[in-house]
Amino acid sequence: MKAKLTVKEVGGLRGEHVYELESGKTWLLKSSNSGGKTSLLRALSAVLSVPQDGDFGKYPREEAIKLGIQTEDVSPKEGFVNVHSKQAEVTLEIGDVTSKYIVTRDGNYISLPHNGDPRFLLAGVISNNSKILRQLRNVDGRDQPDDFEWAVRELSKAARYEDILNLLKNKRDEYSNQVITVNRKVKDRERLEKEETNLIQEKTKLDKKLDDTKFEDTNIEELIKKREKLIEKIDNKRTAISDEETKIKGTKGKLNEIEKSIKIIQKENKEYEAELKKFDLEKIKKNKEKREKEIQEEVNKLIDERNALDGLLNLLITAQASMRKEKEKTKCPLCEDGKITYNLIVKRVDSLRDDKDKFNGKILELNTEKEDLIRGFDKNQKRIEELKYEIKDRISQEETEKSRYANIKAALSGCEDIIQKYQGEAENFNKQKEDVDKELGPHGDLKKLLDELDKKRENISEKLGTISQQLFDTNIELNGKEVKPKIALKILNLWNINLEELIKYAEKRADEQKQMAASQFNQNIKEMMETLNFKEFKTIKLNNKYKLYVERLNPKTKDYVIQEVNTLSTSEMLSIALILQIALKETYIPDTPFFIIDDVMEDYDETRAKTILKYLKNKAKEKNWCVIVTKLAEDVKTPTLSIME
Amino acid sequence: MNEELKKEIENFAGAKKSNINKFEKELDKVLSKIAEEVYNNEG
Numbered sequence: 001m002k003a004k005l006t007v008k009e010v011g012g013l014r015g016e017h018v019y020e021l022e023s024g025k026t027w028l029l030k031s032s033n034s035g036g037k038t039s040l041l042r043a044l045s046a047v048l049s050v051p052q053d054g055d056f057g058k059y060p061r062e063e064a065i066k067l068g069i070q071t072e073d074v075s076p077k078e079g080f081v082n083v084h085s086k087q088a089e090v091t092l093e094i095g096d097v098t099s100k101y102i103v104t105r106d107g108n109y110i111s112l113p114h115n116g117d118p119r120f121l122l123a124g125v126i127s128n129n130s131k132i133l134r135q136l137r138n139v140d141g142r143d144q145p146d147d148f149e150w151a152v153r154e155l156s157k158a159a160r161y162e163d164i165l166n167l168l169k170n171k172r173d174e175y176s177n178q179v180i181t182v183n184r185k186v187k188d189r190e191r192l193e194k195e196e197t198n199l200i201q202e203k204t205k206l207d208k209k210l211d212d213t214k215f216e217d218t219n220i221e222e223l224i225k226k227r228e229k230l231i232e233k234i235d236n237k238r239t240a241i242s243d244e245e246t247k248i249k250g251t252k253g254k255l256n257e258i259e260k261s262i263k264i265i266q267k268e269n270k271e272y273e274a275e276l277k278k279f280d281l282e283k284i285k286k287n288k289e290k291r292e293k294e295i296q297e298e299v300n301k302l303i304d305e306r307n308a309l310d311g312l313l314n315l316l317i318t319a320q321a322s323m324r325k326e327k328e329k330t331k332c333p334l335c336e337d338g339k340i341t342y343n344l345i346v347k348r349v350d351s352l353r354d355d356k357d358k359f360n361g362k363i364l365e366l367n368t369e370k371e372d373l374i375r376g377f378d379k380n381q382k383r384i385e386e387l388k389y390e391i392k393d394r395i396s397q398e399e400t401e402k403s404r405y406a407n408i409k410a411a412l413s414g415c416e417d418i419i420q421k422y423q424g425e426a427e428n429f430n431k432q433k434e435d436v437d438k439e440l441g442p443h444g445d446l447k448k449l450l451d452e453l454d455k456k457r458e459n460i461s462e463k464l465g466t467i468s469q470q471l472f473d474t475n476i477e478l479n480g481k482e483v484k485p486k487i488a489l490k491i492l493n494l495w496n497i498n499l500e501e502l503i504k505y506a507e508k509r510a511d512e513q514k515q516m517a518a519s520q521f522n523q524n525i526k527e528m529m530e531t532l533n534f535k536e537f538k539t540i541k542l543n544n545k546y547k548l549y550v551e552r553l554n555p556k557t558k559d560y561v562i563q564e565v566n567t568l569s570t571s572e573m574l575s576i577a578l579i580l581q582i583a584l585k586e587t588y589i590p591d592t593p594f595f596i597i598d599d600v601m602e603d604y605d606e607t608r609a610k611t612i613l614k615y616l617k618n619k620a621k622e623k624n625w626c627v628i629v630t631k632l633a634e635d636v637k638t639p640t641l642s643i644m645e
Numbered sequence: 646m647n648e649e650l651k652k653e654i655e656n657f658a659g660a661k662k663s664n665i666n667k668f669e670k671e672l673d674k675v676l677s678k679i680a681e682e683v684y685n686n687e688g
Contacts, residue, residue, distance in 0.1 A: 051662075157658045160658040498647055
């Protein structure tokens with residue numbers, strides 16, 4: 001595989017730089033300190049790791065920040081984008097596939113790589129800022145140095161199963177809480193239903209008592225029967241009215257909710273409109289342009305002054321260079337009388353350099369202010385668009401809610417009409433009953449008895465109406481429907497049974513993934529240990545709790561002893577870090593053809609460094625990787641790549 | 646019904662770019678189906 005990496009304005013590298021690589025080889029990346037080695041490796045790491053949507057997620061995002069691929073949201077992408085530039089570009093061409101990453105200083109992505117895998121940051125790079133070394137050294141002061149659960153969770157599919165688990169557990173908890181409320185309503189309903197049954201029984205008894213009353217006069221008996229039928233009709237109408245009233249109650253509740261929702265929408269819209277009013281984009285634009293012009297003029301002036309100062313500085317540096325070999329002589333080639341001493345020139349050069357730095361600082365400050373102005377203006381423009389969208393959206397929501405309100409109100413009015421109709425009919429039956437009562441006039445005692453019975457029945461009917469409403473109130477809204485609490489309870493219990501089963505499944509799968517990852521990881525470590533022949537260690541592995549277990553040679557007793565990770569020496573930590581890092585790479589991203597070792601090789605002793613490099617060269621050949629190792633070379637100003645012999 | 650969801654879990658875990666909202670929608674669909682069955686059986 002041949003690859004071409006092109007970087008433009010990344011970190012310490014100004015302008016465009018092109019590098020060609022070939023897999024199966026180990027490459028040496030050389031430059032002076034702050035010459036741009038790390039910037040180049042950041043660029044490569046970025047194009048290999050930034051995901052297609054630019055979102056690193058929680059864990060790798062933290063790594064991306066530590067490794068300089070991303071910065072905190074509060075500050076621009078300083079550090080990744082060259083300080084003099086507005087954007088950085090990285091292009092990686094592997095065969096016919098080109099992946100491009102372009103990011104501006106304010107963090108907006110112009111182009112994202114197609115095949116970026118965030119795991120590369122955890123598994124493909126070892127540097128003083130990489131996760132493994134930071135953890136072993138406990139740099140962040142929060143990790144347990146031996147806890148490598150992240151290595152089997154975040155890099156394997158276990159993290160995905162755990163995302164599902166969180167979702168399922170949240171739902172289960174929500175439904176379990178609902179079950180408590182529903183249980184209370186079930187009890188309320190049982191009490192009410194019992195009360196209702198008692199009342200119905202009482203009413204039936206009364207009806208029977210009326211039926212059992214015998215009359216000698218046939219005419220009176222007929223009148224009594226007529227009267228009973230009328231009372232039954234009146235009762236039926238009352239029940240129907242009570243049902244309609246219950247419906248109205250429910251509907252009114254919905255209307256109140258809609259009214260509240262409309263008020264909230266209107267309030268939000270007022271706030272958005274008030275915020276929008278505050279923006280006078282034309283004025284903001286004018287002010288911005290005015291200030292930009294002022295800044296530009298000031299910058300031009302400063303550049304002119306700095307250039308003048310540069311001229312003088314160059315002259316003095318030339319003088320200083322020509323006098324350097326003969327410091328004791330005081331003659332300066334720039335002045336006729338030769339009174340200026342070498343020390344005076346050195347002092348003047350230092351002072352001019354300070355002045356130049358001040359000019360550069362001021363120019364940078366002004367340019368930053370200018371960029372902030374542009375960013376601020378863009379932000380305002382974006383906010384205006386957002387506000388317009390929100391206002392339009394709220395207007396549409398309000399219209400929908402109002403139309404819903406009108407439909408429900410129309411249905412309510414229908415119920416009210418029906419009640420009025422039923423009330424008229426009940427009144428009519430009541431008049432007919434009064435006429436019958438008049439006819440029964442002389443039979444006062446019988447009428448009195450019937451009146452008492454009527455009154456009792458009426459009371460019972462009223463009570464039954466109230467209970468019917470109370471029973472309606474025990475209903476629960478579930479899955480978009482009003483249901484009886486017993487049904488709701490049945491549904492919630494079934495949901496929870498299903499959720500529990502899924503939770504167990506996801507837990508099992510997450511565990512399996514972790515165990516598989518740990519086993520593969522340990523196997524890779526074992527193979528590496530055999531090849532590297534690090535005699536001071538007998539075992540390095542993750543135990544069943546994913547803690548790092550190290551058995552190390554005790555030089556005094558010549559026995560192997562268990563060694564706490566936080567008590568390892570610096571060089572032991574480095575050796576273990578490298579072993580773990582290569583094992584991570586082989587376990588999780590074996591197909592990504594790059595492995596980066598930045599700034600750590602110098603920390604190994606010579607013999608160990610040789611062993612490691614030999615191992616890496618073989619690994620690169622065997623796995624067809626491009627292994628890149630950095631090397632400090634003070635005489636190399638711009639990073640260069642060469643095959644390691 | 647959980648077999649469908651187990652498949653969805655596997656899809657979520659195996660996809661290159663996973664969307665948990667999509668999984669939640671599928672879960673809600675299945676829960677809604679369970680509720681509908683209870684409504685129908687209980688009248």
